[in-house]
Amino acid sequence: MSSALSFLDRERTVAPPGFSRWSIPPAALAVHLSIGQVYAFSVFNLPLAERFGLGDRLQPIATIFSIAIVMLGLAAAFGGTWVERNGPRKAMALSGLCWVAGFLIGALGVSTGQLWLVYLGYGVIGGIGLGIGYISPVSTLIKWFPDRPGLATGMAIMGFGGGALIASPLSTTLLSAFAADPEASTADGIVPTFLVLAAIYAVMMGLGAWVIRVPAQGWKPEGWEPDEHAAPMRTTANVSAKNAIRTPQFWFLWIVLFCNVTAGIGILQQASPMVQDFFSSVDAAAAAGYVGLLSLCNMIGRFVWSSTSDVIGRKAMYTVYLGVGAGLYFLVVLFGTSSVLVFVLLTGVILSFYGGGFATVPAYLKDLFGGYQVGAIHGRLLTAWSAAGIAGPVIVTQVRDRQVAAGAEGSDLYGLSLSIMVGVLVVGFIANALVRPVDSRFHEPDDDDAAPAGGEAREAGRPGRAPREATGAGTVRRTPATGEAR
Amino acid sequence: MSSRPTPQQQAPAPGQGTSLAATKAAATGLWVLVGAGLAYGVSQTLLRVVQLFG
Numbered sequence: 067m068s069s070a071l072s073f074l075d076r077e078r079t080v081a082p083p084g085f086s087r088w089s090i091p092p093a094a095l096a097v098h099l100s101i102g103q104v105y106a107f108s109v110f111n112l113p114l115a116e117r118f119g120l121g122d123r124l125q126p127i128a129t130i131f132s133i134a135i136v137m138l139g140l141a142a143a144f145g146g147t148w149v150e151r152n153g154p155r156k157a158m159a160l161s162g163l164c165w166v167a168g169f170l171i172g173a174l175g176v177s178t179g180q181l182w183l184v185y186l187g188y189g190v191i192g193g194i195g196l197g198i199g200y201i202s203p204v205s206t207l208i209k210w211f212p213d214r215p216g217l218a219t220g221m222a223i224m225g226f227g228g229g230a231l232i233a234s235p236l237s238t239t240l241l242s243a244f245a246a247d248p249e250a251s252t253a254d255g256i257v258p259t260f261l262v263l264a265a266i267y268a269v270m271m272g273l274g275a276w277v278i279r280v281p282a283q284g285w286k287p288e289g290w291e292p293d294e295h296a297a298p299m300r301t302t303a304n305v306s307a308k309n310a311i312r313t314p315q316f317w318f319l320w321i322v323l324f325c326n327v328t329a330g331i332g333i334l335q336q337a338s339p340m341v342q343d344f345f346s347s348v349d350a351a352a353a354a355g356y357v358g359l360l361s362l363c364n365m366i367g368r369f370v371w372s373s374t375s376d377v378i379g380r381k382a383m384y385t386v387y388l389g390v391g392a393g394l395y396f397l398v399v400l401f402g403t404s405s406v407l408v409f410v411l412l413t414g415v416i417l418s419f420y421g422g423g424f425a426t427v428p429a430y431l432k433d434l435f436g437g438y439q440v441g442a443i444h445g446r447l448l449t450a451w452s453a454a455g456i457a458g459p460v461i462v463t464q465v466r467d468r469q470v471a472a473g474a475e476g477s478d479l480y481g482l483s484l485s486i487m488v489g490v491l492v493v494g495f496i497a498n499a500l501v502r503p504v505d506s507r508f509h510e511p512d513d514d515d516a517a518p519a520g521g522e523a524r525e526a527g528r529p530g531r532a533p534r535e536a537t538g539a540g541t542v543r544r545t546p547a548t549g550e551a552r
Numbered sequence: 553m554s555s556r557p558t559p560q561q562q563a564p565a566p567g568q569g570t571s572l573a574a575t576k577a578a579a580t581g582l583w584v585l586v587g588a589g590l591a592y593g594v595s596q597t598l599l600r601v602v603q604l605f606g
């Protein structure tokens with residue numbers, strides 16, 4: 067059995083000569099587009115509430131999504147080191163297995179009327195697939211694209227935004243197609259829709275796992291030579307995940323990501339009621355169009371801004387996300403009611419920064435900590451996403467509810483919460499400004515480092531460094547043999 | 553750009569060429585699939601956006 071599964075091993079995924087690195091992005095996209103379905107889960111809210119006889123109570127159904135997102139954060143945080151050790155193919159295969167099993171167990175729960183099975187299936191098991199799948203291609207992409215890590219990770223993480231754009235209309239179509247009387251109810255279409263989605267994602271993620279490869283030792287892009295002096299914020303060393311969380315840089319970045327996500331998710335989660343409160347002429351159908359447009363901006367921002375960061379640098383890019391973002395929020399407060407077009411433009415750019423923040427962070431981590439365990443470090447950083455997923459909506463909804471109680475209406479419901487978001491972004495801006503290169507005492511030892519005096523000094527001061535073999539990242543580990551940007 | 557072989561990589565293992573061709577075909581298929589999926593998602597979303605300004 068173990069030999070039958072050995073094709074999943076990292077050693078079996080080393081790219082042969084002639085392998086094109088442009089085969090890697092579609093493999094990563096296939097996984098991210100599949101797991102990005104989670105953001106379209108709300109399509110199932112009403113049919114599931116009806117199937118389980120909950121009437122107007124949507125909270126038990128919303129819990130499914132919440133469990134999945136919590137599990138995403140936990141799996142990414144605790145599974146990152148496992149992903150680094152076992153390689154992208156095994157991680158993608160596990161992710162696909164969990165994700166598909168989540169749909170199948172969820173379908174069983176729906177067909178038998180057992181909501182707890184949906185919690186266990188889609189929520190817990192599917193959520194583990196989300197977390198592992200989200201981080202699995204990141205470090206591999208960075209190793210294949212040391213010259214353009216922002217473009218590479220932007221392409222993959224764009225898929226997570228795009229997954230919902232595909233799954234939402236597809237699920238609606240399938241629910242109607244499978245329902246006996248779609249005009250009356252689509253609840254009886256849930257199980258076959260889950261099964262079809264499971265089949266599609268099994269194929270997509272399976273192909274992605276098959277195609278994915280890690281670069282051979284010594285590989286680097288043709289004609290590319292790492293520039294050691296061009297960018298002071300790009301390290302030539304490597305930091306383990308264990309040591310990374312001991313650095314102030316990690317926690318500054320945690321705050322940066324938390325603030326950027328909090329600000330974006332606050333709008334995203336309240337987009338439909340917000341645009342209707344700002345403009346009485348906007349009805350529910352038009353508001354749905356606005357939500358779709360924000361999702362599109364979110365997706366495009368992931369690719370465009372992350373690629374831009376390869377040119378202007380990661381720190382400068384976050385300065386734009388947080389500084390310009392704060393300014394845009396302020397403009398929404400001042401001029402948001404002037405016209406629908408102005409409101410849509412301002413919030414659209416804000417949401418593109420939100421997406422860009424997600425996509426740029428792996429490259430920022432790679433710049434600061436090297437490529438050695440960047441996937442595991444990324445996984446730990448994603449706990450900021452989980453925290454922001456709670457903070458952002460709470461700020462907007464709690465403040466709005468208080469404003470309603472105080473007799474406010476229309477755009478006045480959001481003035482305070484949007485002003486708070488300006489403050490949140492300013493905090494993130496300051497945290498980003500404080501990011502400096504990581505102290506060398508956190509660096510992993512370099513076999514090629516022929517500076518004994520400095521090496522000894524670093525060794526003596528290195529905090530709790532794990533033995534290199536125990537952290538094992540396989541054949542593509544470490545530089546310069548791995549082709550990292552040095 | 554494609555990979556730059558190191559000296560150890562000059563002699564591919566038997567069957568590696570077939571495997572490489574199959575992987576390339578799968579990668580091309582994936583490009584088509586993800587491209588078509590994204591085109592479908594974006595077009596569906598734009599149809600909804602029209603209602604906002606329509």
